[in-house]
Amino acid sequence: MKWTEEIFGTKKAIIGLVHLQPLPGDPGYDKEGGVDKIIRMAKEDVIALQNGGVDGMLFTNEFSFPYLYKVEPETVATMAYVIGALRDIIKVPYGNDCIYDSLASISLAAATGACFTRGIYHGTWATSDGAVNSQGGRALRLKHNLGIDDFKLVYYFIPESAADLGGRDPFTVMKPTFFLNKPDGFAISGIVAGQKPDANTLKRCKETFPEAVIFAATGVNIDNVEEYMEYMDGAFIGTSFKKDGVFHNQIDETRVKTFMDKVKVLRNR
């Protein structure tokens, strides 16, 4: 049994994203509203996702624009505080992701009890925000040292807004990583949040790495979920669950429910 099925209780897990509002230190932080406003909005999103029937949730600092590859400690601390404040209402397994700091996500998880994350744990990438050198070795050591060996690292197959620095084929790049580092999963994304991934990439992943756990990571919605169902073990859903399907809006419970109804039908086929 794959770990996704163990944790989420289903073979095709739907993970709803909880996008936190800009945090202290972020350029977009609303000082007037303060951290209390961030908690209030996150709470509304958590309730909507859970009422809508998602299998899991992923907390991210989605609005910490522009993103950093070394996230500031106050950002991580605020995420920890928010998750701590919400823990009494959280009913489904959850992950946390400090975008784009793959090590900070691990530190945060040691604090919050999150059971998975997604991040850049392999490769060397040219990205919109500069060259990114992954630190897979450090990540696995950190996780071990913090006493969270069971914490799952889902590797971006190709990070968003990025390409391999040497122009190498992502499948060629992943082969030795898969053999040596044993990623807990792949996140297959489109070029940014809300953009759908190439279904063919998921299909090829499934064929090349049949035992891998595969997530469709961006742009999955009610109209296209069917084309990914066969190849994926789970999907991260953000934009499509929001009011009118707009990235900056909050979660719309009805959209979540409708989507989950469709997924349930597809799961039972």
Add this chain to the structure above:
Amino acid sequence: MTWLKEKLGTEKAIIAMCHLKAMPGDPGYDKKRGMEWVLDRAKYELEGLQKGGVDAVMFSNEFSLPYLTKVRTETVASMACVIGELKRELEIPFGVNCLWDPTASLDLAVATGAVFVREIFTGAYASDFGVWDTNCGDVIRHKMAIGADDVKCLFNIVPEAAKYLADRDITSIAKTTVFNNKPDALCVSGATAGVETDSTILKQVKDAVPETVVLANTGCRINNIDKQLSIADGCVVGTTFKKDGLFDNEVDVERVKGFMDKVKTVRA
């Protein structure tokens, strides 16, 4: 009137320490019992302190031994998560302290809504863990950058287990620290947690900077609190609230009550 009255509800305020157990990444962290246990014990201690009637509480990573001057992200995150969970139970104002890192303490304060932080912001010291340097200008600029403007900064000017690197007397240190940095309070400590603050030094500091809030930072006990409070504007109290007055023990609500009863008579 000092800001203690406005922010902590009383003059001669007693700030009680809530010492968190070792957390992920700390050598003493109990991986088997995990963060649930850290939270469980913190909840217990907070309850004892609140029932005992203290005016405010300060969360510190007291058992992150040996201490760092640049605290790691997982420690700050763990403290934030614990405080997030405890917020529902918190009935009194609170502060935070990531030992020994003023920047991390401010990060934690802005994340959790803490009223104050205590740290070593100034000076240069020979300490048990090597040369200890500070950079107050950077720290306070960072404070403004993250929107922590309103967080009160308690400057500990007598760090534990350390000695000033040059031969400066405490009066001069107190005066220049206040002139240069406008701290919200100065803290005067003994040699380590639990060791009585020398009341002579405490008095020298208070006399040197009468307009600044001065706190006795260590070693306050039921049998010296009247003397310390006759000089200091308030006290930070940890060890004496614990069972048998021992640092490693947990909070004993009866000891807290007895101490606070005494404080009330002193205040009156």
